[in-house]
Amino acid sequence: xxxxxxxxxxxxxxxxxxxxxxxxxxxxxxxxxxxxxxxxxxxxxxxxxxxxxxxxxxxxxxxxxxxxxxxxxxxxxxxxxxxxxxxxxxxxxxxxxxxxxxxxxxxxxxxxxxxxxxxxxxxxxxxxxxxxxxxxxxxxxxxxxxxxxxxxxxxxxxxxxxxxxxxxxxxxxxxxxxxxxxxxxxxxxxxxxxxxxxxxxxxxxxxxxxxxxxxxxxxxxxxxxxxxxxxxxxxxxxxxxxxxxxxxxxxxxxxxxxxxxxxxxxxxxxxxxxxxxxxxxxxxxxxxxxxxxxxxxxxxxxxxxxxxxxxxxxxxxxxxxxxxxxxxxxxxxxxxxxxxxxxxxxxxxxxxxxxxxxxxxxxxxxxxxxxxxxxxxxxxxxxxxxxxxxxxxxxxxxxxxxxxxxxxxxxxxxxxxxxxxxxxxxxxxxxxxxxxxxxxxxxxxxxxxxxxxxxxxxxxxxxxxxxxxxxxxxxxxxxxxxxx
Amino acid sequence: xxxxxxxxxxxxxxxxxxxxxxxxxxxxxxxxxxxxxxxxxxxxxxxxxxxxxxxxxxxxxxxxxxxxxxxxxxxxxxxxxxxxxxxxxxxxxxxxxxxxxxxxxxxxxxxxxxxxxxxxxxxxxxxxxxxxxxxxxxxxxxxxxxxxxxxxxxxxxxxxxxxxxxxxxxxxxxxxxxxxxxxxxxxxxxxxxxxxxxxxxxxxxxxxxxxxxxxxxxxxxxxxxxxxxxxxxxxxxxxxxxxxxxxxxxxxxxxxxxxxxxxxxxxxxxxxxxxxxxxxxxxxxxxxxxxxxxxxxxxxxxxxxxxxxxxxxxxxxxxxxxxxxxxxxxxxxxxxxxxxxxxxxxxxxxxxxxxxxxxxxxxxxxxxxxxxxxxxxxxxxxxxxxxxxxxxxxxxxxxxxxxxxxxxxxxxxxxxxxxxxxxxxxxxxxxxxxxxxxxxxxxxxxxxxxxxxxxxxxxxxxxxxxxxxxxxxxxxxxxxxxxx
Numbered sequence: 001x002x003x004x005x006x007x008x009x010x011x012x013x014x015x016x017x018x019x020x021x022x023x024x025x026x027x028x029x030x031x032x033x034x035x036x037x038x039x040x041x042x043x044x045x046x047x048x049x050x051x052x053x054x055x056x057x058x059x060x061x062x063x064x065x066x067x068x069x070x071x072x073x074x075x076x077x078x079x080x081x082x083x084x085x086x087x088x089x090x091x092x093x094x095x096x097x098x099x100x101x102x103x104x105x106x107x108x109x110x111x112x113x114x115x116x117x118x119x120x121x122x123x124x125x126x127x128x129x130x131x132x133x134x135x136x137x138x139x140x141x142x143x144x145x146x147x148x149x150x151x152x153x154x155x156x157x158x159x160x161x162x163x164x165x166x167x168x169x170x171x172x173x174x175x176x177x178x179x180x181x182x183x184x185x186x187x188x189x190x191x192x193x194x195x196x197x198x199x200x201x202x203x204x205x206x207x208x209x210x211x212x213x214x215x216x217x218x219x220x221x222x223x224x225x226x227x228x229x230x231x232x233x234x235x236x237x238x239x240x241x242x243x244x245x246x247x248x249x250x251x252x253x254x255x256x257x258x259x260x261x262x263x264x265x266x267x268x269x270x271x272x273x274x275x276x277x278x279x280x281x282x283x284x285x286x287x288x289x290x291x292x293x294x295x296x297x298x299x300x301x302x303x304x305x306x307x308x309x310x311x312x313x314x315x316x317x318x319x320x321x322x323x324x325x326x327x328x329x330x331x332x333x334x335x336x337x338x339x340x341x342x343x344x345x346x347x348x349x350x351x352x353x354x355x356x357x358x359x360x361x362x363x364x365x366x367x368x369x370x371x372x373x374x375x376x377x378x379x380x381x382x383x384x385x386x387x388x389x390x391x392x393x394x395x396x397x398x399x400x401x402x403x404x405x406x407x408x409x410x411x412x413x414x415x416x417x418x419x420x421x422x423x424x425x426x427x428x429x430x431x432x433x434x435x436x437x438x439x440x441x442x443x444x445x446x447x448x449x450x451x452x453x454x455x456x457x458x459x460x461x462x463x464x465x466x467x468x469x470x471x472x473x474x475x476x477x478x479x480x481x482x483x484x
Numbered sequence: 485x486x487x488x489x490x491x492x493x494x495x496x497x498x499x500x501x502x503x504x505x506x507x508x509x510x511x512x513x514x515x516x517x518x519x520x521x522x523x524x525x526x527x528x529x530x531x532x533x534x535x536x537x538x539x540x541x542x543x544x545x546x547x548x549x550x551x552x553x554x555x556x557x558x559x560x561x562x563x564x565x566x567x568x569x570x571x572x573x574x575x576x577x578x579x580x581x582x583x584x585x586x587x588x589x590x591x592x593x594x595x596x597x598x599x600x601x602x603x604x605x606x607x608x609x610x611x612x613x614x615x616x617x618x619x620x621x622x623x624x625x626x627x628x629x630x631x632x633x634x635x636x637x638x639x640x641x642x643x644x645x646x647x648x649x650x651x652x653x654x655x656x657x658x659x660x661x662x663x664x665x666x667x668x669x670x671x672x673x674x675x676x677x678x679x680x681x682x683x684x685x686x687x688x689x690x691x692x693x694x695x696x697x698x699x700x701x702x703x704x705x706x707x708x709x710x711x712x713x714x715x716x717x718x719x720x721x722x723x724x725x726x727x728x729x730x731x732x733x734x735x736x737x738x739x740x741x742x743x744x745x746x747x748x749x750x751x752x753x754x755x756x757x758x759x760x761x762x763x764x765x766x767x768x769x770x771x772x773x774x775x776x777x778x779x780x781x782x783x784x785x786x787x788x789x790x791x792x793x794x795x796x797x798x799x800x801x802x803x804x805x806x807x808x809x810x811x812x813x814x815x816x817x818x819x820x821x822x823x824x825x826x827x828x829x830x831x832x833x834x835x836x837x838x839x840x841x842x843x844x845x846x847x848x849x850x851x852x853x854x855x856x857x858x859x860x861x862x863x864x865x866x867x868x869x870x871x872x873x874x875x876x877x878x879x880x881x882x883x884x885x886x887x888x889x890x891x892x893x894x895x896x897x898x899x900x901x902x903x904x905x906x907x908x909x910x911x912x913x914x915x916x917x918x919x920x921x922x923x924x925x926x927x928x929x930x931x932x933x934x935x936x937x938x939x940x941x942x943x944x945x946x947x948x949x950x951x952x953x954x955x956x957x958x959x960x961x962x963x964x965x966x967x968x
Contacts (some may be wrong), residue, residue: 052668053666056666057665057666059705112648181540182537184887184888220940379863379920381889404668404669405892406668410888438945439941439942456704457926458922458923460924
């Protein structure tokens, strides 16, 4: 790949040009390289370059993420891991000496997976065939000895209603609609599959099912099951539900084709505990001119229990901390108060986001804007903002400041689950960070969401992009300040 | 990460809206989603969508790459692996039933690494400290028992000249200049470091050095060494040279700080063989209107010997085959002949590219344009083209046809090492595919460049983008045809 002399600007290399490398392949060098070097830089360009350079050379947030993933690990709300993560985040931000670091109390649900799930095809000839499965978060357990029942395959919630009680009663309903691979950005692929996980169990129970399995709402063709939350309807029996790996789902389909009456054995030993006390973790750099006006940058600290939550949302957590840390290291003194919020319980309750909004409304705290990073630590592509057109146009006018297409668009509409309540309660505009989405749902809620799945430069480029947008918002505001 | 209801378009999901998910986070959905769905599609949009859908749903080229990586593996020119790769590529394209599949003979250099490299710090107190190292491709061996010598650290070729013979003679020169992490696109980071590998050995030998080690020209902070080619100058003694992993380079620096006279032991058992017969592998779909005008799409089939060459350039190889395969599956009958060329020997000689150009010139074959994919199987970002402004403007006018920013820019200037000779010999315009570059030099020429480092959707999106550009060029030409 790539001749060593494709970079025409390298004087040293020029001296040793080999005939075979005279063709200077420009692959991997983006469009702004040349122009950036020859013209004088504005103050903003200098600051933005300093932000990117700091992040790319130190890798400090990458190593912080490694610490969170490897030394804290899984951190589902209510768990010991979540409490260790809260203490860790507070200690990290205090260690950096931010102006203010504190905890905000919040009661959170506490669900435990229990022993490893067992989901097996009861094959008449070959005996039990083990499938890779995870209980869906929030699922009730099966009977302690497990349950065994025939399987009925469906592809939508509507289909359960169509085939009705006669076809469903006493059975395990298998929701087999796969993630739509034809999407380009993968969010809608997930959005188009996840109703099976979230609402499928109660829908099946309404028609007498005794359990539910789903084809995982993930984009990979591997066999890692993807967990996530469910919602049981009131007044409907709560039945156990598990997600199968993609290949395990295929195996089950094959088995049912060979033996239409094949049964599934399923054993889940999950458990609900009483709500537990936990915390949002908050750090601030105080504004020099408008200390009472807050620019919030957040991610969520909790993760599912089956992985390290590296992309979801360790990445967002270190993105948030990283904005403050980068400003501190570069001596950028913001005009507004910059607040990093690591929310608790995004994954199965959103209690942290709700509590934060409640407190903000009660105390009358003013938020200029809130940004969330909860789409992974991949290469940056854009931002989406829920704000009026004048604000969007201002953001778009800054696009040339993001070096070499790091951020190439500002969408209308965007935010994040945790900052949604703040938006609704106080009208605060919101921004969502949009990284490249191709790998996101390969790892999402699966045991594969580990530190090794994160690339240092991608993570830090995303963090630098977020820090750059926050820097510009802080400096210039959302609108001309006379008008605000 | 991501509420299940962020995708506002999913009717089913809407029915089960939970209060905590009312905020529809639009992260991961790019800007064109809505508009694409509501307006009528043109023929081109339909064809482009069909190309993307086919690639993303089948994953056929991803599995083909797996076959190449796992069942053929490393394939350095002249090796048995390279010959098996030639037979494999021919068989694959014949299996697809392309209109014409054939081999083009080319003599290639044949260098062998031999036994695993040994590079060790001779520590007075602690004994030998093993470093991770790879011989630089083309290096001569050390004496069979290895060599031991003191180390002198430099950061550039110029510095060797500055410190001169007195400081260098009888020593091992350690080129320690690191990959510049401040670059955004990583190509220039590599370009700025690689002269040490390529020209460093002869430069050191001129001043009496007995060996060379370099800090690998890679972007990762891990310990995988990155090999690659070197060039010995005529009339200068050929001395052995090896690349150290990033962490091993750090270890050596530390050892030299503690014991400035510390020596390095180095044993390489590499070997040069006579040139070997090998082949470019070529497949075609014959044009329906202009069969004698060729649109070339290429990658290189050879790889370094230490890895599977998944990104470099297995990805480009399946990108090239994939254009033909996708046209075939979708029934797209091209006007021009579309030719996939898998070049041999890009890595250490470029003999395949040179031979191809020589034959094309001799036979007077007319190439409309040539595109190369040799920057990895990552998410697509853009193309670079060496063509006149009118052609560039035509390409740019097609950008809206690439769904959701898959391709967001067309750079002036671009091509690839293998198609460079064709450009020089015949004036054929060239195009280089530009994927996201953040991870490229983590794997480049290192043992980590394996199939597992490739993401299915990223690879196929790149392939679909290339197939789309070729489709548009074939349909509309480079300029108005009256003028061509």
